[in-house]
Amino acid sequence: MKLEMGTGTALRNIIGRRFGHGWKRPFSTATCDVENQHSANANTNAKSINLYSAINQALHIALETDPRAFVFGEDVSFGGVFRCTTGLADRFGKTRVFNTPLCEQGIVGFGIGLAAMGNRAIAEIQFADYIYPAFDQIVNEAAKFRYRSGNQFNCGGLTIRAPYGAVGHGGHYHSQSPEAFFCHVPGIKVVIPRSPMQAKGLLLSCIRDPNPVVFFEPKWLYRLAVGEVPEHDYMLPLSEAEVIRKGSDITLVGWGAQLSIMEQACIDAEKDGISCELIDLKTLIPWDKETVEASVRKTGRVLISHEAPVTGGFGAEISASIVERCFLRLEAPVARVCGLDTPFPLVFEPFYMPTKNKILDTIKATVNY
Amino acid sequence: MALSRIASSSSRSFNLLKPLSFAISLRRSISNDTTPMTVETSVPFISHQCEVPSRSVETNPKELLTFFRDMALMRRMEIAADSLYKAKLIRGFCHLYDGQEAVAVGMEAAITKKDCIITAYRDHCTFVGRGGSLLEVFAELMGRQAGCSRGKGGSMHFYKKDSNFYGGHGIVGAQVPLGCGLAFAQKYSKEETVTFALYGDGAANQGQLFEALNISALWDLPAILVCENNHYGMGTAEWRAAKNPAYYKRGDYVPGLKVDGMDALAVKQACKFAKERALKNGPIILEMDTYRYHGHSMSDPGSTYRTRDEISGVRQERDPIERIRKLVLSHDLATDKELKDIEKEVRKEVDDAIAQAKESPMPEPSELFTNVYVKGFGAESFGADRKEVRATLP
Numbered sequence: 048m049k050l051e052m053g054t055g056t057a058l059r060n061i062i063g064r065r066f067g068h069g070w071k072r073p074f075s076t077a078t079c080d081v082e083n084q085h086s087a088n089a090n091t092n093a094k095s096i097n098l099y100s101a102i103n104q105a106l107h108i109a110l111e112t113d114p115r116a117f118v119f120g121e122d123v124s125f126g127g128v129f130r131c132t133t134g135l136a137d138r139f140g141k142t143r144v145f146n147t148p149l150c151e152q153g154i155v156g157f158g159i160g161l162a163a164m165g166n167r168a169i170a171e172i173q174f175a176d177y178i179y180p181a182f183d184q185i186v187n188e189a190a191k192f193r194y195r196s197g198n199q200f201n202c203g204g205l206t207i208r209a210p211y212g213a214v215g216h217g218g219h220y221h222s223q224s225p226e227a228f229f230c231h232v233p234g235i236k237v238v239i240p241r242s243p244m245q246a247k248g249l250l251l252s253c254i255r256d257p258n259p260v261v262f263f264e265p266k267w268l269y270r271l272a273v274g275e276v277p278e279h280d281y282m283l284p285l286s287e288a289e290v291i292r293k294g295s296d297i298t299l300v301g302w303g304a305q306l307s308i309m310e311q312a313c314i315d316a317e318k319d320g321i322s323c324e325l326i327d328l329k330t331l332i333p334w335d336k337e338t339v340e341a342s343v344r345k346t347g348r349v350l351i352s353h354e355a356p357v358t359g360g361f362g363a364e365i366s367a368s369i370v371e372r373c374f375l376r377l378e379a380p381v382a383r384v385c386g387l388d389t390p391f392p393l394v395f396e397p398f399y400m401p402t403k404n405k406i407l408d409t410i411k412a413t414v415n416y
Numbered sequence: 417m418a419l420s421r422i423a424s425s426s427s428r429s430f431n432l433l434k435p436l437s438f439a440i441s442l443r444r445s446i447s448n449d450t451t452p453m454t455v456e457t458s459v460p461f462i463s464h465q466c467e468v469p470s471r472s473v474e475t476n477p478k479e480l481l482t483f484f485r486d487m488a489l490m491r492r493m494e495i496a497a498d499s500l501y502k503a504k505l506i507r508g509f510c511h512l513y514d515g516q517e518a519v520a521v522g523m524e525a526a527i528t529k530k531d532c533i534i535t536a537y538r539d540h541c542t543f544v545g546r547g548g549s550l551l552e553v554f555a556e557l558m559g560r561q562a563g564c565s566r567g568k569g570g571s572m573h574f575y576k577k578d579s580n581f582y583g584g585h586g587i588v589g590a591q592v593p594l595g596c597g598l599a600f601a602q603k604y605s606k607e608e609t610v611t612f613a614l615y616g617d618g619a620a621n622q623g624q625l626f627e628a629l630n631i632s633a634l635w636d637l638p639a640i641l642v643c644e645n646n647h648y649g650m651g652t653a654e655w656r657a658a659k660n661p662a663y664y665k666r667g668d669y670v671p672g673l674k675v676d677g678m679d680a681l682a683v684k685q686a687c688k689f690a691k692e693r694a695l696k697n698g699p700i701i702l703e704m705d706t707y708r709y710h711g712h713s714m715s716d717p718g719s720t721y722r723t724r725d726e727i728s729g730v731r732q733e734r735d736p737i738e739r740i741r742k743l744v745l746s747h748d749l750a751t752d753k754e755l756k757d758i759e760k761e762v763r764k765e766v767d768d769a770i771a772q773a774k775e776s777p778m779p780e781p782s783e784l785f786t787n788v789y790v791k792g793f794g795a796e797s798f799g800a801d802r803k804e805v806r807a808t809l810p
Contacts, residue, residue: 122651125720148621148657149588149649177587180624216507218570220586388788393508393570394559395784 093275098268101243101276102131102208105250106169108280110139113167116254118144120154120171120208128173129210129269155181155207159189159259162204167254175211175263176220182228189259190234203257208250210266211239212304213354213400218393224355224386226302229261230332230364236260237331238285239303243274248283249329256285265304272307288335290342294324296414297348300339300365302328305352305401312406321414331361339365340372347378348413352401357385379416382409449477455743457682464664466671466700469689473681477749479525483680484740484755486524487517489762490541491737493550494710496766497540497557501714505774506557510571512710513541515678518736519644519704520545522683523612527691530607534582534595535614537572538644538708542614546581548574550769551776560776567779568787589615589622592641596628596699599639610638610694612687618649620663629699633670636698640690641667643703644677650712651721664703671697677704678734707734 096104110116118135124146126133136144147154151172158170172178178185185207193201213222229237238253238260240246246264253260265272291306292313301309306327313323324342328334343349349369351362366381384401392399454472461468494514500506513520520541523533535542540553548564556563557571564574565584573584582598585591595613602609619625620643632639643663647654654661664672671693675686683704690700707730711718718727744750 125651146652146656148652149618150621150623152623153621179587180622218508218572218586220572221509387784389784390788392568392784394567394778395781398781398784 092279093277095273096243096276097270098240098243098246098264098272099129099131099270101247101274102250102264103133103135104276104278105247105254106132106135107138109167109169109251109254110135110143112280115165116143116167116169117161118169118171119147119158121147121149121173123171127171129266131208131264131269132171151177151179151181152184155184156188158205158207159184159192159202162202162259163192163200165204167204167206168202169206169208169254172207172209174221174266175209175225176223178207178209178225181207185229185235185259185261186232190232192234192259194234201257202259205259206250206254206256206262207260208262208264210269211263212265212267213391213396214267215396216393217391217396219391222391222396224263224353226263226331226353227355227359227361230361232332234259236285236333237263238329239263239265239331240329241265241291241303241306241327242268242272244276245283245327245329247276248281249285251280252282252285255282260285263303267304283329286330286333286335288329288338289327290324290338291327292323292325294322294346296322296346297324297350297410298339298342298346299323299325299406299410300328300349300351300362301325301353302331303354305354308401308403309352309406312403312410315403315407316410319411321410323410328365334365336368336372339369343369343373344376347376348382348416349377350382350384350406350409350413352384352406354386354401356388357383358388360385379413382413384409449749450479452476453747455681457676457685458679458739459676459682461682461686462664462674464662464667464672464674464701465669466673466693469673469685471685473685475681475684477744477747480740480744480749481758483521483525484737484744485758485762486521486545487680487737487740488759489550489765490514490517490520490544492759492762492766493544493553494540496770497554498710498714500554500557500770506571507559508570509537510557510714511538511712512714513538513708515709515730515735516644516646516704516706517541518680518683518739519614519642519677519706521736522680523642523687525680525684526687527610527612529579530609531691532580532582532595532598532602532609532611533614534585534591534598534611536585536588536591536616536619538616539572539574539584543574543576543581543584546576546579548576548579548581550766551772554770554773555776558773558776559778560773561779562773562776566783568783589619589624591615592619592622592625593628593631595641596632596637596639599632599637599699600635603636603638608695610640610691612640612642614642614644616649617643617645617647617654617661617663618652618657620645620666621658629667629670629701632699633667638694639699640687640694641670641699641701643701644706645703646706646708648708648712648721651716653721662703664701667699667701670699670701672701672703674703674705677706678730678736679739680736 123132124136154170158168161168189202211224226237236258238249240249253262299309313325316323351365353360353362362383384406387399457471460471491514494512501510524545552564556565559567561567572586575583592613592615595611599611649657664674673686676682686702690702694700
């Protein structure tokens with residue numbers, strides 16, 4: 048099912064206004080084949096569901112398969128503000144699925160302690176914009192626990208889930224993408240899914256991974272991204288990037304909601320005869336350098352795109368690593384099409400965002416360098 | 417409510433005998449009438465670690481009518497904002513204050529514009545109380561240039577520097593340590609002013625609040641922490657979030673006072689008491705027992721975690737505007753018609769302000785880059801093409 052495609056901005060504005068009407072996003076159909084091939088069993092029952100339902104399924108499975116798994120956070124009991132935790136409290140009881148007071152630092156610290164006792168603690172931070180009070184706990188406690196105790200203790204069972212990213216009308220404090228802050232911390236993993244099918248598999252991997260993980264969910268996709276998701280328990284590997292569109296002229300690297308914008312740019316670039324290869328990084332740290340490097344060796348050009356501000360964004364790390372590894376192969380400077388270096392604006396959101404046209408212009412500039 | 421009138425002029429029987437025109441002119445003089453009168457608060461104050469202020473509040477007809485007008489204005493403004501949001505003229509978030517007007521109005525009556533107020537995101541009425549105009553409110557809500565934050569802040573970020581209103585904060589609880597910092601500066605400058613740092617029952621469980629309390633108490637800062645307890649932190653009832661929902665006691669070594677937040681006169685008395693005390697003895701917590709009729713924000717219907725009966729019950733029993741109306745009518749300070757006229761006037765004012773705000777343009781695209789830093793200190797921005805210092809926008 049293809050939508051009428053305007054510019055990325057117009058599309059986002061339209062979808063933003065209709066937030067919650069469950070439009071199908073073009074890219075999930077385009078990459079559907081690739082996803083199904085990668086899923087554990089391609090021919091088992093799969094239903095068409097949206098992102099929050101996929102995450103909900105993953106949480107149900109996680110709690111079902113491990114009696115020592117807990118889900119907690121602000122308002123999770125009734126289902127959460129994005130409905131990711133519906134049905135969990137009814138099914139698994141109040142001692143395993145419970146609300147916390149409004150205290151992010153307390154929530155994460157508590158989660159670290161719970162995980163240190165060998166439990167799977169799945170903490171929800173209501174919006175990624177509110178994760179900063181917990182930043183000290185994540186960086187200083189969670190990330191360094193195993194290291195400083197000489198492997199005596201660890202909080203590997205900790206998974207922190209938070210909705211991140213622009214949503215069309217979020218303003219300063221409901222739209223931020225803080226992944227770059229966490230990518231600077233050895234000891235934790237940062238994972239960002241792009242679709243319902245990916246989200247379920249990746250979340251289950253994150254929960255079962257023996258390291259603390261921060262799992263950012265693109266809130267814009269909660270209802271809008273719809274895809275075929277197998278009903279059984281399956282996991283997708285962490286630290287493995289995926290080539291979701293093959294090409295030969297330029298490599299595009301991204302994650303989360305931004306991939307759909309990049310895919311539209313790729314399709315438009317195709318019309319101008321530019322063949323684009325699109326890679327979903329999936330895990331931001333530790334990131335899959337080999338896959339990206341192999342792709343850059345093929346194409347010789349790379350463009351990174353993310354919603355977070357360009358300076359110090361994770362694109363900078365990818366750029367530096369690629370230049371180190373592929374300097375002589377590069378035909379053009381590494382391009383980054385990212386958010387601007389301003390606080391995330393309210394009325395100016397369409398100007399701030401790295402839209403399809405900005406990406407398209409940069410693809411052309413890089414290819415014609 | 418017991419009443420003792422000290423006024424000697426304009427007695428009730430006198431008015432009934434005079435022709436209508438004279439009665440009307442007498443009414444007009446009453447609206448400027450500052451003859452003192454005393455009113456008892458609806459419920460007594462409850463204190464923690466300090467003395468209780470008197471239940472008898474000094475006021476006068478002019479003040480009561482001002483309370484009525486201001487609260488009616490705030491109520492009308494919030495309801496108009498509700499309609500504008502549903503008409504999609506206001507985007508983003510909109511947290512409405514209707515029901516809680518008595519806190520804003522009562523507080524203003526007890527303090528000066530040199531005292532600082534800082535609050536969270538439910539700030540439209542607090543801003544108006546500080547002297548903000550309706551045009552600035554609606555323009556900011558709609559993201560226009562005429563808004564108080566030039567359209568860049570939106571509903572949650574109203575500020576007014578000339579009357580020491582420090583906003584307008586999105587992150588829950590983050591404004592309280594800030595408020596204590598303001599209090600420190602005030603103490604340092606010896607201006608005999610105080611800071612009122614407002615927060616909600618949801619924020620009362622934030623760690624930073626207790627850090628701020630400890631610092632304020634340690635250094636005897638004139639900080640008054642006001643918990644606007646509307647009993648629901650978004651959708652969570654206070655008893656489900658706090659082991660001890662008696663927020664006025666949570667300061668432990670910091671004294672506290674529990675106030676009926678729906679009674680503007682009680683709020684005024686408490687704030688006056690708190691200001692005098694804070695200047696001498698350091699921080700104090702005021703818990704305003706109040707209620708919001710709307711949900712947490714415009715995306716919350718407000719009825720999934722509380723019954724409609726509860727909401728309408730509070731509206732009938734404790735509505736702040738109705739309380740003042742009854743007071744004014746029972747003491748014959750104005751007729752029912754005059755009060756209705758005030759409400760009509762207020763409605764028109766709000767409608768005019770909305771019309772004017774709609775005329776105001778959206779901010780220039782270049783405004784996206786202004787005020788990130790002070791101009792001239794370091795690069796102003798990196799555009800989408802990182803080679804340029806200022807991007808050319810489409």
